Amino acid sequence: MGAQPDDYSVPDPYRRLHYRFLSLPFQKRLHIALGLGLLHDEDRDVDETQRGKRFMERAKEEGLLATLWDLTEACYGPQHTKADGDTNPYRRKGAT
Numbered sequence: 001m002g003a004q005p006d007d008y009s010v011p012d013p014y015r016r017l018h019y020r021f022l023s024l025p026f027q028k029r030l031h032i033a034l035g036l037g038l039l040h041d042e043d044r045d046v047d048e049t050q051r052g053k054r055f056m057e058r059a060k061e062e063g064l065l066a067t068l069w070d071l072t073e074a075c076y077g078p079q080h081t082k083a084d085g086d087t088n089p090y091r092r093k094g095a096t
Contacts, residue, residue, distance in 0.1 A: 013089040014056075017065065021072045022052045029055075032071045036064050066090035
């Protein structure tokens, strides 16, 4: 009954990426979004949370989650990525 403790040991990759991307400083998020073509004119008057959600949705729709993951993790530096033991789940064959 209910969730088992092990159910929480592996976070959902999309949620993790969303959280880590939105945790980046504004300038880094903007640089990544511009580089991937995720920033659109209609995002100008939208609050940061909604804008981040739009970036994530567009990255998913355009098949850019693997690249977004790599760019986001690169901002944290190798010590964080290696310490977490994470590899890019979107680089696996067939992942979206």
